[in-house]
Amino acid sequence: MxxxxxxQNAVYEGVIPKNDGLAVGMRGNAFTEPATPHxxxxxxxxxxxxxxxxxxxxxxxxxxxxxxxALQEALEAGGLTRAExxxxxxxxxxxxxxxxxAPTDLVPRVPxxxxxxxx
Amino acid sequence: MHPRxxxxxxxxxEAEWFSHVGVKDTTAAIVLSSWQxxxxxxxxxxxxxLCLEATNQLCERIVERSKERFRxxxxxxxxxxxxxxxxxxxxxxxxxxxHNLPPVFEHTVQWDVLHVCMEAEYADVFPPAYYASQAxxxxxxxxxxxxxxxxxxxxxLIY
Numbered sequence: 001m002x003x004x005x006x007x008q009n010a011v012y013e014g015v016i017p018k019n020d021g022l023a024v025g026m027r028g029n030a031f032t033e034p035a036t037p038h039x040x041x042x043x044x045x046x047x048x049x050x051x052x053x054x055x056x057x058x059x060x061x062x063x064x065x066x067x068x069x070a071l072q073e074a075l076e077a078g079g080l081t082r083a084e085x086x087x088x089x090x091x092x093x094x095x096x097x098x099x100x101x102a103p104t105d106l107v108p109r110v111p112x113x114x115x116x117x118x119x
Numbered sequence: 120m121h122p123r124x125x126x127x128x129x130x131x132x133e134a135e136w137f138s139h140v141g142v143k144d145t146t147a148a149i150v151l152s153s154w155q156x157x158x159x160x161x162x163x164x165x166x167x168x169l170c171l172e173a174t175n176q177l178c179e180r181i182v183e184r185s186k187e188r189f190r191x192x193x194x195x196x197x198x199x200x201x202x203x204x205x206x207x208x209x210x211x212x213x214x215x216x217x218h219n220l221p222p223v224f225e226h227t228v229q230w231d232v233l234h235v236c237m238e239a240e241y242a243d244v245f246p247p248a249y250y251a252s253q254a255x256x257x258x259x260x261x262x263x264x265x266x267x268x269x270x271x272x273x274x275x276l277i278y
Contacts, residue, residue: 059196059233106192109175112168
């Protein structure tokens with residue numbers, strides 16, 4: 001089981017202190033264990049970010065709301081039910097708001113690739 | 120686009136890109152010896168991660184100074200890409216064809232030139248730095264494509 005920040009530290013580290021970041025425990029290693037919830041969670045988020053690194057949105061930044069939607073989808077990809085994912089994504093949005101990050105604001109950082117081992 | 124950005128693109132337009140690749144005419148960077156090496160380096164997660172981090176740093180400095188201006192980031196990216204994408208395609212066409220260079224080469228150059236322009240667009244908020252120094256090597260006829268060592272220690276790799 002690994003702790004998993006809902007508001008990714010690599011994205012929000014300058015705004016939300018790592019130790020204050022909401023986290024959820026997920027089974028598996030995000031880098032080396034394909035098909036585990038933690039790996040699938042990050043695989044989903046990596047797809048989201050890759051659009052801003054090399055894809056059609058290259059150079060742009062998503063809004064916090066768009067990140068929130070991607071987070072919800074990643075939680076579902078990690079095996080949570082729709083209701084659980086919606087609830088956690090809402091908590092993450094509330095925390096972002098508490099740190100002054102509006103839904104329409106652009107995210108401060110696009111994280112680098114995490115280098116997941118291929119299945 | 121801001122007149123500063125237009126002037127930057129004009130400077131890049133006047134330069135003969137890739138005219139000095141492989142020429143060891145500097146001690147300020149390590150000059151690679153082949154396109155193969157250059158492509159391996161520019162395609163690496165390390166180099167792409169470093170360039171992405173440079174962009175993140177730029178964005179963070181802009182947010183610190185003007186949230187209002189940063190909100191226009193995507194709008195400006197769209198506008199600038201309208202000019203830089205065809206411009207880069209035209210400038211790299213010959214070298215891509217001659218050396219059969221892969222798509223990652225175009226991606227790297229597009230990314231660099233886009234962000235040279237983004238630094239120019241926001242130069243009144245935060246002074247151009249990382250990508251302006253990349254532009255210097257394009258103007259000199261080289262291709263900046265990697266880093267040797269642990270950034271910021273170490274040295275730039277160019278072809």
